Amino acid sequence: MSYAESIVALADPTRRQLFELLAAHPGPVGALAEHLPVSRPAVSQHLKVLSEAGLVTVRAEGTRRIYAVRREGLAELRAWIDGFWDDVLAGFEAEVLARKGNDT
Amino acid sequence: MSYAESIVALADPTRRQLFELLAAHPGPVGALAEHLPVSRPAVSQHLKVLSEAGLVTVRAEGTRRIYAVRREGLAELRAWIDGFWDDVLAGFEAEVLARKGNDT
DNA sequence: TCTTACCGTAAGTCATGTCTTACGCTGAGT
DNA sequence: ACTCAGCGTAAGACATGACTTACGGTAAGA
Numbered sequence: 001m002s003y004a005e006s007i008v009a010l011a012d013p014t015r016r017q018l019f020e021l022l023a024a025h026p027g028p029v030g031a032l033a034e035h036l037p038v039s040r041p042a043v044s045q046h047l048k049v050l051s052e053a054g055l056v057t058v059r060a061e062g063t064r065r066i067y068a069v070r071r072e073g074l075a076e077l078r079a080w081i082d083g084f085w086d087d088v089l090a091g092f093e094a095e096v097l098a099r100k101g102n103d104t
Numbered sequence: 105m106s107y108a109e110s111i112v113a114l115a116d117p118t119r120r121q122l123f124e125l126l127a128a129h130p131g132p133v134g135a136l137a138e139h140l141p142v143s144r145p146a147v148s149q150h151l152k153v154l155s156e157a158g159l160v161t162v163r164a165e166g167t168r169r170i171y172a173v174r175r176e177g178l179a180e181l182r183a184w185i186d187g188f189w190d191d192v193l194a195g196f197e198a199e200v201l202a203r204k205g206n207d208t
Numbered sequence: 209t210c211t212t213a214c215c216g217t218a219a220g221t222c223a224t225g226t227c228t229t230a231c232g233c234t235g236a237g238t
Numbered sequence: 239a240c241t242c243a244g245c246g247t248a249a250g251a252c253a254t255g256a257c258t259t260a261c262g263g264t265a266a267g268a
Binding site: 028029030040041044045048062063064065 | 213214215216217
Protein backbone atom coordinates (compact mmCIF):
# COMPACT_ATOMS: atom_id res chain seq x y z
CA MET A 1 0.00 0.00 0.00
CA SER A 2 2.95 2.32 0.52
CA TYR A 3 6.27 2.72 -1.18
CA ALA A 4 8.00 1.44 1.94
CA GLU A 5 6.23 -1.91 1.79
CA SER A 6 6.87 -2.08 -1.93
CA ILE A 7 10.58 -1.63 -1.63
CA VAL A 8 10.81 -4.11 1.22
CA ALA A 9 8.81 -6.58 -0.85
CA LEU A 10 11.06 -6.25 -3.86
CA ALA A 11 14.23 -6.40 -1.79
CA ASP A 12 13.92 -10.16 -1.50
CA PRO A 13 15.42 -12.04 -4.46
CA THR A 14 12.81 -14.78 -4.55
CA ARG A 15 10.05 -12.23 -4.41
CA ARG A 16 11.64 -10.26 -7.22
CA GLN A 17 11.82 -13.41 -9.30
CA LEU A 18 8.19 -14.12 -8.53
CA PHE A 19 7.24 -10.61 -9.47
CA GLU A 20 9.11 -10.93 -12.74
CA LEU A 21 7.18 -14.09 -13.54
CA LEU A 22 3.95 -12.25 -12.93
CA ALA A 23 5.14 -9.36 -15.05
CA ALA A 24 5.43 -11.79 -17.96
CA HIS A 25 2.01 -13.29 -17.43
CA PRO A 26 -0.45 -13.92 -14.59
CA GLY A 27 -0.93 -17.39 -13.21
CA PRO A 28 -2.00 -19.61 -10.32
CA VAL A 29 0.21 -20.33 -7.34
CA GLY A 30 1.19 -23.85 -8.31
CA ALA A 31 2.35 -22.86 -11.78
CA LEU A 32 4.40 -20.02 -10.33
CA ALA A 33 6.00 -22.32 -7.76
CA GLU A 34 7.23 -24.63 -10.52
CA HIS A 35 9.45 -21.87 -11.84
CA LEU A 36 10.82 -20.96 -8.43
CA PRO A 37 13.41 -22.64 -6.20
CA VAL A 38 11.08 -22.77 -3.19
CA SER A 39 8.04 -24.72 -2.09
CA ARG A 40 4.48 -23.79 -2.93
CA PRO A 41 3.63 -22.56 0.59
CA ALA A 42 6.65 -20.29 0.43
CA VAL A 43 5.29 -18.84 -2.77
CA SER A 44 1.96 -18.27 -1.07
CA GLN A 45 3.70 -16.37 1.69
CA HIS A 46 5.62 -14.24 -0.76
CA LEU A 47 2.45 -13.50 -2.67
CA LYS A 48 0.86 -12.36 0.53
CA VAL A 49 3.66 -9.87 1.08
CA LEU A 50 3.45 -8.63 -2.49
CA SER A 51 -0.30 -8.36 -2.18
CA GLU A 52 -0.16 -6.36 1.04
CA ALA A 53 2.33 -4.06 -0.61
CA GLY A 54 -0.17 -3.46 -3.37
CA LEU A 55 2.09 -4.92 -6.02
CA VAL A 56 -0.15 -7.80 -7.08
CA THR A 57 -3.83 -8.61 -7.28
CA VAL A 58 -5.73 -11.88 -6.90
CA ARG A 59 -8.64 -13.29 -8.82
CA ALA A 60 -10.41 -16.50 -7.84
CA GLU A 61 -11.03 -18.98 -10.61
CA GLY A 62 -12.53 -22.11 -9.20
CA THR A 63 -10.17 -23.33 -6.53
CA ARG A 64 -7.34 -21.51 -8.24
CA ARG A 65 -6.10 -18.11 -7.32
CA ILE A 66 -4.82 -16.21 -10.31
CA TYR A 67 -2.24 -13.61 -9.36
CA ALA A 68 -1.28 -10.67 -11.53
CA VAL A 69 0.84 -7.57 -11.15
CA ARG A 70 -0.89 -4.39 -10.08
CA ARG A 71 0.52 -1.61 -12.20
CA GLU A 72 -0.52 1.14 -9.79
CA GLY A 73 1.72 -0.41 -7.14
CA LEU A 74 4.77 -0.27 -9.33
CA ALA A 75 3.83 3.23 -10.42
CA GLU A 76 3.79 4.31 -6.80
CA LEU A 77 7.29 3.01 -6.30
CA ARG A 78 8.43 4.80 -9.42
CA ALA A 79 6.91 8.02 -8.20
CA TRP A 80 8.71 7.72 -4.89
CA ILE A 81 12.07 7.22 -6.56
CA ASP A 82 11.44 10.09 -8.92
CA GLY A 83 10.66 12.32 -5.95
CA PHE A 84 13.88 11.19 -4.40
CA TRP A 85 15.67 11.98 -7.57
CA ASP A 86 14.28 15.50 -7.54
CA ASP A 87 15.43 15.96 -3.96
CA VAL A 88 18.91 14.87 -4.86
CA LEU A 89 19.08 17.29 -7.73
CA ALA A 90 17.74 20.10 -5.58
CA GLY A 91 20.29 19.31 -2.92
CA PHE A 92 23.04 19.27 -5.48
CA GLU A 93 21.92 22.62 -6.84
CA ALA A 94 21.88 24.07 -3.35
CA GLU A 95 25.41 22.85 -2.80
CA VAL A 96 26.57 24.44 -6.01
CA LEU A 97 24.97 27.74 -5.17
CA ALA A 98 26.37 27.69 -1.66
CA ARG A 99 29.82 27.01 -3.02
CA LYS A 100 29.45 29.86 -5.45
CA GLY A 101 28.31 32.21 -2.67
CA ASN A 102 31.05 31.31 -0.25
CA ASP A 103 33.50 30.93 -3.06
CA THR A 104 35.32 28.04 -1.40
CA MET B 105 27.07 -1.52 -7.56
CA SER B 106 23.94 -3.27 -8.80
CA TYR B 107 20.28 -2.49 -8.57
CA ALA B 108 19.81 -5.45 -6.26
CA GLU B 109 22.14 -4.05 -3.66
CA SER B 110 20.55 -0.66 -4.04
CA ILE B 111 17.06 -1.87 -3.38
CA VAL B 112 18.19 -3.93 -0.41
CA ALA B 113 20.03 -0.91 0.94
CA LEU B 114 17.01 1.35 0.66
CA ALA B 115 14.67 -1.25 2.09
CA ASP B 116 15.88 -0.47 5.60
CA PRO B 117 14.05 2.48 7.21
CA THR B 118 17.08 3.84 9.04
CA ARG B 119 19.14 3.66 5.89
CA ARG B 120 16.42 5.43 3.91
CA GLN B 121 16.38 8.18 6.53
CA LEU B 122 20.13 8.42 6.33
CA PHE B 123 20.02 8.61 2.57
CA GLU B 124 17.42 11.35 2.77
CA LEU B 125 19.70 13.35 5.03
CA LEU B 126 22.48 13.00 2.52
CA ALA B 127 20.14 13.98 -0.28
CA ALA B 128 19.59 17.29 1.50
CA HIS B 129 23.30 17.94 2.05
CA PRO B 130 26.51 15.96 2.50
CA GLY B 131 28.10 15.66 5.92
CA PRO B 132 30.40 13.75 8.26
CA VAL B 133 29.32 10.67 10.15
CA GLY B 134 28.91 12.28 13.54
CA ALA B 135 26.65 15.04 12.26
CA LEU B 136 24.51 12.49 10.47
CA ALA B 137 24.22 10.34 13.56
CA GLU B 138 22.82 13.25 15.54
CA HIS B 139 19.77 13.28 13.31
CA LEU B 140 19.23 9.55 13.50
CA PRO B 141 17.79 7.31 16.22
CA VAL B 142 20.83 5.03 16.29
CA SER B 143 24.42 5.18 17.50
CA ARG B 144 27.30 6.51 15.46
CA PRO B 145 28.82 3.08 14.78
CA ALA B 146 25.45 1.95 13.47
CA VAL B 147 25.50 4.88 11.08
CA SER B 148 28.96 3.86 9.94
CA GLN B 149 27.68 0.39 9.20
CA HIS B 150 24.73 1.72 7.27
CA LEU B 151 27.00 4.00 5.30
CA LYS B 152 29.11 1.03 4.40
CA VAL B 153 26.10 -0.74 2.97
CA LEU B 154 25.03 2.34 1.04
CA SER B 155 28.56 2.78 -0.21
CA GLU B 156 28.89 -0.80 -1.40
CA ALA B 157 25.60 -0.38 -3.20
CA GLY B 158 27.06 2.60 -5.00
CA LEU B 159 24.52 4.98 -3.55
CA VAL B 160 26.95 7.21 -1.67
CA THR B 161 30.54 8.41 -1.99
CA VAL B 162 33.12 9.33 0.62
CA ARG B 163 35.63 12.12 0.75
CA ALA B 164 38.26 12.43 3.47
CA GLU B 165 38.65 15.81 5.09
CA GLY B 166 41.16 15.60 7.88
CA THR B 167 39.93 12.92 10.21
CA ARG B 168 36.42 13.46 8.98
CA ARG B 169 34.74 11.44 6.31
CA ILE B 170 32.29 13.46 4.29
CA TYR B 171 29.57 11.33 2.75
CA ALA B 172 27.43 12.41 -0.16
CA VAL B 173 24.85 10.79 -2.41
CA ARG B 174 26.06 9.30 -5.65
CA ARG B 175 23.55 10.25 -8.29
CA GLU B 176 24.56 7.48 -10.68
CA GLY B 177 23.54 4.93 -8.08
CA LEU B 178 20.06 6.27 -7.78
CA ALA B 179 19.86 6.57 -11.55
CA GLU B 180 20.67 2.90 -11.86
CA LEU B 181 17.83 2.00 -9.55
CA ARG B 182 15.50 4.21 -11.53
CA ALA B 183 16.55 2.54 -14.75
CA TRP B 184 15.85 -0.88 -13.31
CA ILE B 185 12.37 0.09 -12.23
CA ASP B 186 11.67 1.68 -15.57
CA GLY B 187 12.74 -1.52 -17.28
CA PHE B 188 10.42 -3.41 -15.02
CA TRP B 189 7.68 -1.01 -15.91
CA ASP B 190 8.21 -1.68 -19.59
CA ASP B 191 8.06 -5.42 -18.99
CA VAL B 192 4.80 -5.05 -17.16
CA LEU B 193 3.30 -3.04 -19.97
CA ALA B 194 4.55 -5.52 -22.55
CA GLY B 195 3.11 -8.38 -20.53
CA PHE B 196 -0.18 -6.58 -20.26
CA GLU B 197 -0.26 -5.96 -23.97
CA ALA B 198 0.48 -9.60 -24.65
CA GLU B 199 -2.40 -10.60 -22.40
CA VAL B 200 -4.74 -8.27 -24.22
CA LEU B 201 -3.71 -9.61 -27.62
CA ALA B 202 -3.99 -13.21 -26.44
CA ARG B 203 -7.45 -12.52 -25.14
CA LYS B 204 -8.40 -10.96 -28.42
CA GLY B 205 -7.05 -13.89 -30.38
CA ASN B 206 -8.71 -16.56 -28.28
CA ASP B 207 -11.74 -14.38 -27.80
CA THR B 208 -12.24 -15.58 -24.25
C1' DT C 209 -21.16 -38.02 -1.67
C1' DC C 210 -16.41 -39.01 -2.17
C1' DT C 211 -12.29 -37.93 -4.02
C1' DT C 212 -8.93 -34.92 -5.73
C1' DA C 213 -6.70 -30.65 -7.06
C1' DC C 214 -5.47 -26.25 -5.31
C1' DC C 215 -4.42 -23.22 -1.94
C1' DG C 216 -3.70 -20.56 2.68
C1' DT C 217 -2.10 -20.83 7.36
C1' DA C 218 0.15 -22.62 11.64
C1' DA C 219 4.26 -24.14 13.89
C1' DG C 220 8.91 -24.57 14.21
C1' DT C 221 13.83 -24.21 12.47
C1' DC C 222 17.57 -21.66 10.92
C1' DA C 223 20.03 -17.92 8.80
C1' DT C 224 20.58 -13.02 8.40
C1' DG C 225 20.66 -8.34 9.68
C1' DT C 226 20.58 -4.54 12.95
C1' DC C 227 21.95 -2.79 17.02
C1' DT C 228 25.04 -2.01 21.10
C1' DT C 229 29.58 -1.55 23.61
C1' DA C 230 34.50 -1.86 23.33
C1' DC C 231 38.61 -1.11 20.97
C1' DG C 232 42.20 0.71 17.83
C1' DC C 233 43.77 3.80 14.28
C1' DT C 234 44.63 8.41 12.09
C1' DG C 235 45.06 13.47 11.70
C1' DA C 236 44.92 18.11 13.94
C1' DG C 237 46.13 21.15 17.51
C1' DT C 238 48.91 22.52 21.68
C1' DA D 239 55.25 14.17 22.24
C1' DC D 240 50.48 14.22 24.04
C1' DT D 241 45.80 14.73 23.74
C1' DC D 242 41.55 14.64 21.66
C1' DA D 243 38.18 14.51 18.03
C1' DG D 244 36.42 11.63 14.48
C1' DC D 245 35.82 7.04 12.42
C1' DG D 246 35.82 2.13 11.21
C1' DT D 247 35.61 -2.50 12.81
C1' DA D 248 35.11 -6.59 15.94
C1' DA D 249 32.22 -9.18 18.98
C1' DG D 250 28.10 -10.47 20.75
C1' DA D 251 22.93 -9.98 21.80
C1' DC D 252 18.62 -9.90 19.84
C1' DA D 253 14.85 -9.55 16.65
C1' DT D 254 13.22 -10.51 12.13
C1' DG D 255 12.39 -13.06 8.11
C1' DA D 256 12.52 -16.92 4.84
C1' DC D 257 11.89 -21.65 4.53
C1' DT D 258 10.06 -26.34 5.53
C1' DT D 259 6.39 -29.88 6.79
C1' DA D 260 1.76 -30.64 8.38
C1' DC D 261 -2.86 -29.55 8.37
C1' DG D 262 -7.53 -27.79 7.09
C1' DG D 263 -10.78 -25.81 3.98
C1' DT D 264 -13.11 -25.06 -0.61
C1' DA D 265 -14.55 -26.01 -5.44
C1' DA D 266 -14.83 -29.29 -9.35
C1' DG D 267 -15.59 -33.84 -11.24
C1' DA D 268 -17.01 -38.75 -11.07
